[in-house]
Amino acid sequence: MNTAKQAKAMDQDALAELSVRLKKTGKGDMSLNEVMGLAELMTASLQPLLRRIDTTLQRELRGILTRISSLREEISKVQADDIYSNRIPEMGRELSAVVNATENATNDIMEAAETMMNADRADPEKFARVVDTQVMAIFEACSFQDITGQRVTKVVQTVEVIEGRIDVLCQMLEINDISSNSDARTPAEKKRNARLQHGPAHAGEGNNQADIDAMF
Amino acid sequence: MAVDQTMRVLVVDDYNTMIRIIRNLLKQLGFENVDDASDGTQALKKIEQNEYGLVISDWNMEPMTGYELLREVRARDQTARLPFIMVTAESKTENVIAAKKAGVNNYIVKPFNAETLRGKIDAVFGA
Secondary structure (H helix, E strand, C coil): CCCCHHHHHHHHHHHHHHHHHHHHHHHCCCCCHHHHHHHHHHHHHHHHHHHHHHHHHHHHHHHHHHHHHHHHHHHHHHHHHHHHHHHHHHHHHHHHHHHHHHHHHHHHHHHHHHHHCCCCCCCCHHHHHHHHHHHHHHHHHCCHHHHHHHHHHHHHHHHHHHHHHHHHHHHHHCCCHCCCCCCCHHHHHHHHHCCCCCCCCCCCCCCCHHHHHHHC | CCCCCCCCCCEECCCHHHHHHHHHHHHCCCCCCEECCCCHHHHHHHHHHCCCCEEEECCCCCCCCCCCHHHHHHHHHHCCCEEEEEEECCHHHHHHHHHHCCCCCCEECCCCHHHHHHHHHHHHHCC
C-alpha cells in the first residue's frame, strides 16, 4: 500500500473511532481525557493533508527557484549594461557624425553651386573653368554618402542587436502582447504629437504635393 | 498680374541649409529682398518690426512651430492677411487641414523644387 492509501485508511479509521466515541457519550458531557483523545484523533487525521500541502508547497517553491535562476541567467544574456553604456551612446555618436557629414557635404555643394550661379559669364572661357572646378568640388562632396551609408548600416545592426535582446527579455517574462501595455511615449513625444509634429513620412505614407494641392 | 519681386520675403526655418536653399531658389525666381528667422518666436519679432509681403515657413521648429506662428500672425489685425506659405516635411492630412483652417495660403511638402515654389507664390498672388 502506498503512502497516500495508508494515509487515507488512517483518516477513515480515525473518523470511525471518533464516531464511536461520540456515540458512546450520548447527549452528554465529555471527559477531559475524551476531549484530549478527540484532539489527538483530529490532529492525526490532519497529518496526511498537512503532508500533502507540504509536498505541494515544496514543489512550488522549487519551481519558483528554478525559474528565478533561469531568469537570472537569461537576464545576464540581455547585457543591459552593454546596451546602456556602449551601444546606445555609440549609435548617438554615429548618427551625429552622419548629421555633420551630410551638413558639411550640403554646404560644400551649395558653396559650389552659388559660386557657379554668381560667376561672371562675360568671359566664357573663364566661366567654363569656374564651372569645371566647382563641378569637381560637387563630385568630391558627394563622397560623403559612402561613409554615412556605412555609419547608418552600423546603427541598423546595433538596433537589431537591441531588438533581439528585448525579444529574449519579452519571451522569458512571457510578455506576448507588448501593444497592450500603457502608452509608452515620452512626454517630449506626446508634446510633439499634440503640436502635430510627426516628422517626414516614409515613401507611400502621407500626402504628396498633388494630394495637398487638391485640398486647396 | 505679375508678382511684385521687390517685396520683402521672410523665410523661417531652423536649418541654415534650408534657408540657404530657399534663398537661392527665390533669388533664381527674382526675389532678392529676403530675410530669415530660425523659429516662430524670432519670426514674429521680425514681422512686428518690418513689413513683409510674404512669409515662407517651416513647421517643425522650437520653441515656436510654424503652425503656431501662422496662428499668431492670423490673430493680429496688422498681419491677419499677410500671405503665408508653409514649406514642410509634415505631409499628413491632419497637418494640411489644420494649416488650412488656421489660414495658410498655400502648402509645399518637402522636398520641393523651384517650379513648385514659383507655382505656389504665383497662386498666392493670383498671378
